[in-house]
Amino acid sequence: MNEKRILQLHVNGDLYEVLCAPNTTLLEALREKALLTGTKRGCDLGACGACTVLMDGQAVLSCLTLAVDAVGRKIRTIEGIAENGELSLLQKSFVDHGALQCGFCSPGFIMSATELLAENPKPTRKEIQRKLAGNLCRCTGYIKIVEAVEIAAAKIAGGAS
């Protein structure tokens, strides 16, 4: 039962048909089959959060998710976060407030924070810190990342989109 088969994955509103083995992870399917390389492979062990994507709106670690379990679900990756060709408010906030340096961790942080703001548009600093606790960054020291999420949340609460 190790045969590869074609899986249909719905990613960012598009349909991808990808040839996967039973043990192909969603991360591998996205990066190596669908060629959506915005989602990053850090540890491949569930420890760094770099591979975070949304599955039916919930943040999941794509390195710990089998591609076959993503069939029939709506997957959103960092490539699907921009709105009408423009960076999302959260993405702009990361850029404008120095919340990224090398940028390797940024897709994972932005996916986690996107889920947070969808569920809780007015998070406290503690709630932001708790939500992002599973995402690791080796460059920024985290403070600017948390501030960027706070600033984006304040703008959204103020009616910006």
Ligand code: FES
């Ligand atoms: S690559 Fe998935 S958690 Fe690190």
Ligand code: FES
């Ligand atoms: S900006 Fe480099 S790891 Fe976070």
